[in-house]
Amino acid sequence: MRNMTYQDALHGVTRRHFFKQCGVGLGSIALGSLLGNGGDAAAAMQQDSMGILGGKGHHRAKAKNVIFMFMAGGPSQLELFDYKPVLQQYNGQPIPQSYIEGKRFAFMDSFGNDGPPKLLGTVRDFKQHGDCGAWVSECLPHTAGIVDDVSFLKTVATDVPNHAPAKIFMNTGSGQFGRPSMGAWVNYGIGSESQDLPGFVVLQSGPRGPRGGQPNWGSGFLPAAHQGVPFRSTGDPILNLSNPESVGDREQRRVIDAVNDLNRARLDVTGDGEIAARISAYEMAYRMQSSAPELMDLSGETQDTMDLYGAKTGEPSYAMNCLLARRLVERGVRFIQLYHTNWDHHGGNSENLSNSLDDVCRDVDQGSAALVKDLKQRGLLEDTLVIWGGEFGRTPMGEIRDTVGRNHHIECASMWMAGGGIKAGYTHGETDELGFSPIDKPMHVHDLQATILHQLGIDHERLTYRFQGRDFRLTDVAGVVQDDLLA
């Protein structure tokens, strides 16, 4: 497959399809078989569902699906997971120059003007939880309840200290805009099992959209079919999903039938396999018109489930998105990303480490934990890789603005992962006593990406796409699968 590229493979399938099946007149083929999962006739749609690797992957997959809970803004690991009593002890002391010599931070000038930046100990109460004894602060009581199902990563490092480039880096493996995102790569590689929903779905909550917008889930130079599709948690989940106001369901079906009928006639005349693919696309669009509302219809969920997440019918929220993520996984959607803003706690009036942090923790804590519990009780956790984290961590030094906060920190962030063949009740890596640098098992974003792809059965060095004369991949020229994390 190395020299066989996507468009060519796609073309091959549709063309073969046409000459085998359509040479005798496509009109004679029932659409049912055209769209079936197993037959040879599903043309381009089939190719999309298999991915460039033909549905197999490079090795046996441990996880089928991914849910990435993206905490946009960069949560403070020092208030949540990375417990540093020594930092508390040195609260208010200047950080030794040796730590920060030659280092780059965002907002270089906001550590205060008088001397080196000062250390900031947390005021949050930390306790050990579960059999594994993982440290979690008072901010995340629900998360504290699932620590035995989770691997904590303490040393995730990135390359860029600003939000938009760092988010793009986490999503695409490059700080430059315009590269394909992880969900796009995964769908390009192994496709999606869902025939009725897009293979990469993005859900959002919080006061604003994530910085960078569309490029965070874009397909870059990969075919647009692989880009993330934003779902909204109320109203039409997908743009343009509903029939126009003036058009009823029967008329819509009638129009689609006429379109397909005329398209088949044109296929007979021109022999262009693209038309077969378009017929499939219209059928899938029609099915999405019922499958997407069905996805959003929570009337079948028990009150217990709603309570577990803390979701309320008709109210868009992060908790609701967590529940939808489970439903998407149940429907075979390959890659799901949940964005929640605002974690950017510099110390401005509405972005501080006191009440703003409490607010955002309250927004996400119950839903995140509920998702892991719910997937587990339904037997879905072992096939689903759940990831929680933001684009970078925050400094052990305090930042003085209107109130107190922390600056962006690229050397270590805390994240957690669960399910999908990842160890349970484990902590990966360790930072120094101030929480400034990794001292054990440093883990770069590219390592994280390599590990995610590995769990999906993909060798991150071999899933490539040639663009502008170079073979690109998600992990650029780096990335090491973190074997210690694997169950």
Next chain:
Amino acid sequence: MGCSISANNKAGIDVNRFTTWSTWRSVAAGVVILALPVGAGTFNTKVKPVLSEHCFACHGPDAKQRKGDLRLDVPPEEGGMTAERLRDIFGVDGHSSLILERITTQDPDDQMPPSESSTLSDAEIETLTQWLAEGAPYEKHWAFVSPAWPEIPTLKEADARWVRNPIDNFVGRRLAAEGIAPSPEAEAETRLRRVYLDLIGILPTIEQLDAFLADPSDQAYEKVVDDLLASPHFGERWGRHWLDAARYADSNGYSIDGPRQIWPYRDWVINAINEDLPFDDFVRTQLAGDLLPDATQSDRVATGFHRNTMINQEGGIDKEEFRIEGIVDRVDTTGAVFLGLTLGCAKCHDHKYDPVYQEEYYKLFAFYNNDDEIDLDLPTAEESERIALIQAKINEITPESKAYREKAIQEVLPVWLAGLSEEAVKDWGLKEKAAIGIDRASWTAEQEGLLQKRFLQADGPNQEFEKKINDLRAELPKVPQTMVLRKRGEPRETHLFENGDFTRLAQQVLPGTPAVLHAYDGPEIGSRLDLANWIVSRANPLTARVTVNRFWQFLFGRALVETENDFGYQGALPTHPELLDYLANQFIARGWSVKASIREMVTSATYQQASHTRSDLENVDRRNYLLARQNRVRLDAEIIRDATLSASGLLDETIGGPGVYPPQPDGVMKLGQSARPWNESADGDRFRRGMYTFFWRATPHPSLVVFDAPDAMVACTRRSRSNTPLQALTLLNDQAYVEQAEAFAKRIAAAPMESDGEKLRYAFRASLNREPEAHEMQVLSSLLEDFRKASPAPDPWLGVARTLFNLDEFITRE
């Protein structure tokens, strides 16, 4: 998003195995062999692709990565290997050479290339064996040799009858050699729709269709072509192609994605193309319009080309880092757009495949490192006068205001501060509060600034001054601005960045061009204008080829060199090398006239062929490299909108001006960090061409994205064309498309025909520009009938209109 590409084309083109025309037939189904001009050696066509694919990454131009001190991309006399070493490696005859032992061994430790990357096929090994046996002769890369005027092939009389112009001689000779007949000329209706969509991107009207059908002669066709080339919409259609390469957008990108005003640049492009500004001047003006002798305002506007880079407005960034990102983008764009080279590969290290060195990357960088990025006001003469008048009044007040302010800050501020109640300062920030009650001399500079600001906002007399000035400013006419480059007074030094990292400065470099290409024809190269002149120099082997190759791509759906932005060692070979050289030379000979070049292409018999696939070609040329037919090409995102607008009669044909806001689904603008406004346009602006839709980089209009419009992050020289269910939902349900379908339905209902059949025919001809077949009439009639029978009865013509707008044929140029 929708920008594709470079070499997803290598598949199926197995250039490595067979190169002569006589052998290609023996190849597995669907594989076509490309060839360079007869008489050329086999190095470029056969050997180098193998070496480039398998060896150059470790044994190529990049000195740092080079393994075993073995270099294979250049002959020994250019620093490859000493004669002695060559003898060692190559041996006396090919089969005993060290290289071949390493290539053919089964021992994975010794095998070359290392087994984890690619292995060589038997045919590739055979190719190398033979090359070594011949003494390993090298040839200069084909694209780095200036195009020669090829002889126009003569065809046998039978084949020659098909020919309309020299393009067909080249294509026809190749087809004849393969024993393949070209496809018949497409139907007149198809040809008309094709050339309208390709040249202006708007559908012909029924009147235009009838006029052509009444006289579909060659002369009439050429008249249509000339009319379309003269149409102001030609500049829009071809301008949009250029704007893809220019990465044009109406916002700054990154996280903040603030709006920007650079539409005057977009309009400059449209006008320049309409005026058929010679391509060399087109390039010169965009790269260095401000440096031209007697530069006009319009020349300066053109430098917006390189202002289309993104701007990061996020708080806390290192501005220098993103200034440099912008220049990097300019260098990479220069490579892709003008040279067809992947220069970006040399940013961090020497290029792994092409002879472009890291230092040369920064030599190009140096051309772009000495500019200020400014906004240029574009007032009319009348506005200029008015501005001068108001400015004079402002200048009158300013000194007095300034004097008062300075005095008050010293004398009044302390009194004011002492008199403030606790209540008055309760909302102040920590740093401000800390300043109260302590000696002013011990305030930090920041505190001093903050307190001055507080004071000046509270001080009555100062406020009065400010009000006067602000009132005057409010009277200033709002003139459009555009983003331009301006040469900087104080030049910057350019350094090579180690590993591309802007914090690791290495040696200083001066402006210069890659040594592998032509030399600069002048005393000293240094300015952007020098760079532009070097690019459009007749000695440049690349620019004319790269440019006509792209024209071809836009007119045939695929370029002659399929990797249109990579003419380097890793790129595809031209399918019709002599045709490419003919077109490149002709382009220059005709004074770089874009219109003349396009005219020649669209009047060729090759262009006018039917696009239907042919079962007789399925096994020999399934991807149509030989051009025995046209290609069916799905319309670009913007053109799909233009097609529905023109069929429905809603199209507002206004050219240029600020971006517009056609309807889009709710919630789209919330997807970015800042919820940007989308104040839906009313009236004509609601129905402007797709290219005028305001383009927010972080939240582009979904109907553009879904049909593969480029994301404007980097230059896009070739769009991908996907085929997805979301496209179906867009055409079926998107408010903009529904509105247009409703208008089309009204238009059909109001058409001056009696019978349904006549109206259906009218609708068909207004959208697909051809007569319906019996089956098609039957499908539409039965739809019409069903809708009439339904209760409540929907608008039956809306069903017809929506059906037509959703057809694959409607959104395809056949």
